Amino acid sequence: MKNVVELRNVTKIFKNQRGIHEVNMTVQRGDIYGFFGPNGAGKTTVMKIMTGLTQAKQGEMKLFGYDVKTQYEQAMAKVGVLIETAEAYTYMSGRRNLEQAARLYPGVGKQRIDEVLEIVDLTPFQHEKVGGYSLGMKQRLGLAAAMLSKPELLILDEPTNGLDIEGMVHIREIILKLAREEQITFLISSHLIHEMELMCNRIGIIHQGRLVREGLVSELIQGSPSLEAAYLREIKEVRGLAAHA
Ligand SMILES: Nc1ncnc2c1ncn2[C@@H]1O[C@H](COP(=O)(O)OP(=O)(O)OP(=O)(O)O)[C@@H](O)[C@H]1O
Numbered sequence: 001m002k003n004v005v006e007l008r009n010v011t012k013i014f015k016n017q018r019g020i021h022e023v024n025m026t027v028q029r030g031d032i033y034g035f036f037g038p039n040g041a042g043k044t045t046v047m048k049i050m051t052g053l054t055q056a057k058q059g060e061m062k063l064f065g066y067d068v069k070t071q072y073e074q075a076m077a078k079v080g081v082l083i084e085t086a087e088a089y090t091y092m093s094g095r096r097n098l099e100q101a102a103r104l105y106p107g108v109g110k111q112r113i114d115e116v117l118e119i120v121d122l123t124p125f126q127h128e129k130v131g132g133y134s135l136g137m138k139q140r141l142g143l144a145a146a147m148l149s150k151p152e153l154l155i156l157d158e159p160t161n162g163l164d165i166e167g168m169v170h171i172r173e174i175i176l177k178l179a180r181e182e183q184i185t186f187l188i189s190s191h192l193i194h195e196m197e198l199m200c201n202r203i204g205i206i207h208q209g210r211l212v213r214e215g216l217v218s219e220l221i222q223g224s225p226s227l228e229a230a231y232l233r234e235i236k237e238v239r240g241l242a243a244h245a
Helices: 043-050 072-076 094-102 110-119 135-147 165-182 193-197 227-244
Strands: 003-013 019-028 032-036 058-063 079-082 153-157 185-189 202-207 210-216
Touching (some): 003 043, 032 043, 058 072, 079 135, 110 135, 110 165, 135 153, 135 165, 165 185, 210 227
Parallel strands (some): 032 185, 153 185
C-alpha cells in the first residue's frame, strides 16, 4: 500500500470557531513528510485527529488503509506517536519509564526496551532518573517510547522544539537512520524549516486550518533559494488571495 496516511475532507471546529477545515492530506510509504504552518494553524489538531486523540466533526481518516474511527486498533497497530513534549515520570529512570510504557503493548519486553534505548543512544543513561535528563534526552526517551511497538509510521509533533544544536542534530540523525535502515515513514511538524529541509522529501503547509499546499520539496523549492523562501512565498500568496477574496 502506497498511502500510509489519508485524510479526506477532515473538519473539526472548536467552540471558539477555530480548528481545521476540509483537510486533504496524504503521506506515502517511505516519506519523511514535513508539516508546516504558522502558530495556531492546526498542525497539532490534525495530528491528534489522525491518531484518535481528538475526534473530527466530519471527514475520513485512514492509517494503513484502516479507518481511524471504526477500525482504531488496526489503524494504530503500526503507528508510534510523539505529540507535544514527551511526558515522562521524572522520579523514575529512563528504563523504568519505558517498562511502564511497554505494559500497553503485549509482547513488548526487555529485549525491545534494550533495542529502543540503543536506537536513541540512551543505553548509558538508562538507570538515571529522568529528572536529571536534558531536554534532548527527554525527547529521545519519548522517541524510544514511540518506537516500542516497532511502528512503520512515526508521527512527531515538533520533536526538536527547544533543543540546542547538538540535541537537534542528534534527533535528526536518529530519524534519518530509522528511515534508511528500518524504512520507517515519518510525519513531522516543525517550525525549524532549515532543519527539516535536511530531512524531508514531501511537505504539507497548513494555514488557518486549511491545507494550502502539499507536494515534493523538489517541486516546491523550484525558483526559490531555500525551502524557507518557498514556504514564505506560499504563505504570502495565500494571505494575498484571502485579502482579495
Ligand atoms: N481544545 C481546544 N479548544 C479550543 N481551541 C483549540 C483547542 N485546541 C486547539 N485550538 C485552536 O485551534 C487552532 C489550531 O491549534 P493547533 O494547536 O492545532 O495549532 P498548531 O499549528 O499546532 O500551532 P503551534 O504551531 O502553535 O503549535 C488554534 O487557533 C488553537 O487556539
